[in-house]
Amino acid sequence: MNQDLKAILVDEDEIQQIVKRISKQITDDYKGRDTKLLLLGILKGSVVFMADLMRNIDLPFEIDFMKVSSYGAGSKSSGNLKITLDIKRDDLSNIDILIVEDIIDSGRTLSNLTQYLKEKGANSVSTVTLLDKPSRREVEYNATYTGKTIPDEFVVGYGLDYAENYRYLPYVAILKSEVYSK
Ligand code: IMP
Numbered sequence: 805m806n807q808d809l810k811a812i813l814v815d816e817d818e819i820q821q822i823v824k825r826i827s828k829q830i831t832d833d834y835k836g837r838d839t840k841l842l843l844l845g846i847l848k849g850s851v852v853f854m855a856d857l858m859r860n861i862d863l864p865f866e867i868d869f870m871k872v873s874s875y876g877a878g879s880k881s882s883g884n885l886k887i888t889l890d891i892k893r894d895d896l897s898n899i900d901i902l903i904v905e906d907i908i909d910s911g912r913t914l915s916n917l918t919q920y921l922k923e924k925g926a927n928s929v930s931t932v933t934l935l936d937k938p939s940r941r942e943v944e945y946n947a948t949y950t951g952k953t954i955p956d957e958f959v960v961g962y963g964l965d966y967a968e969n970y971r972y973l974p975y976v977a978i979l980k981s982e983v984y985s986k
């Protein structure tokens with residue numbers, strides 16, 4: 805294991821169990837609708853989870869990406885939503901959006917983004933997150949589908965980064981605090 809890591813928190817087997825469980829729930833919930841399902845991945849942290857969900861949801865759907873952040877360079881949330889890549893569609897009235905996120909921390913990103921997409925006229929807006937740190941919430945927010953609730957630790961891997969590093973790890977691991985406090 806990389807020496808910057810304290811421990812593996814979610815290993816590859818557990819991630820695949822989560823992907824299978826959530827994909828089945830999504831398949832059951834969205835089947836038989838007249839509307840179009842759109843998986844909307846939030847760049848960059850969700851890409852690995854998104855790719856796994858895409859191959860396990862047993863329904864037709866389209867994909868798109870947005871790049872938004874409520875984070876500065878460090879590991880503490882700043883609170884305001886910044887859109888750097890917007891959704892490339894005008895008419896969302898026939899679209900059920902399922903936002904795919906890596907982790908919920910303060911809740912600000914998903915709370916603001918959900919509001920934004922509803923105002924743009926989406927038929928529905930739901931969210932799936934791999935990880936949730938409810939003890940860090942600053943605004944009330946609950947995802948529709950949650951992979952795993954975790955304690956207040958800074959985690960990396962399976963898409964999640966610290967300063968753009970560690971996204972390629974196949975598991976989710978706790979980063980040693982020395983790495984981000986130095
Ligand atoms: P929120 O708006 O505070 O909920 O921020 C969620 C975003 O913060 C996620 O999409 C991640 O990009 C980032 N984030 C929060 N906690 C972690 C973590 O433990 N590791 C890596 N990124 C994190």
Ligand code: MG
Pocket residue numbers: 846847848849850906907
């Ligand atoms: Mg993110």
